[in-house]
């Protein structure tokens with residue numbers, strides 16, 4: 663079972679990536695490993711110039727092709743998803759997301775653009791062939807507290823992420839997510855361990 667988590671924020675201490683890693687931990691608690699790929703892992707020049715035939719783009723496409731499910735995280739920038747994430751998606755094949763389960767996740771400064779996933783990201787995912795796009799999870803900055811070494815995610819957001827991961831797992835296996843961990847406090851520096 664291969665799950666790819668895609669972090670679309672350019673920020674080193676990223677709230678949206680924190681949510682992504684929380685979701686990855688929930689998957690791990692269920693025995694499902696995931697593999698993270700971030701905007702910051704890709705060469706900026708390949709993204710800016712759209713080097714579709716470059717080795718980074720080919721490796722990206724191979725990782726996406728090998729995934730049965732993706733969790734895609736983005737900050738809201740100017741009422742839409744981040745341009746850096748769009749630069750990644752631009753390097754994918756035309757129908758790269760066909761038959762993939764996709765869970766979108768976003769953070770924004772306020773609730774003003776909580777529908778950004780619906781009106782900006784989901785149409786692009788759909789154009790890439792995704793037909794199993796799960797209900798997205800949106801959190802505001804106040805709901806994701808970033809400390810020097812730990813992250814605290816509001817219980818409400820964790821609940822919604824748990825439900826979203828549950829839905830993802832159901833689509834993959836048709837069995838419920840196990841309970842039991844309090845993952846509210848996460849270490850920042852270990853791709854998240856409690």
Ligand SMILES: Cc1cc2nc3c(=O)[nH]c(=O)nc-3n(C[C@H](O)[C@H](O)[C@H](O)COP(=O)(O)O)c2cc1C
Pocket residue numbers: 671672673675676677678679736737738739740741742769770771772773774775802803
């Ligand atoms: C250039 C820029 C534009 C932004 N535009 C919006 C916006 O239109 N709406 C919003 O709610 N937040 C906006 N924000 C706030 C970010 O979405 C928010 O801080 C988010 O949590 C950042 O996610 P990250 O830490 O994963 O990068 C903007 C932030 C930046 C830097």
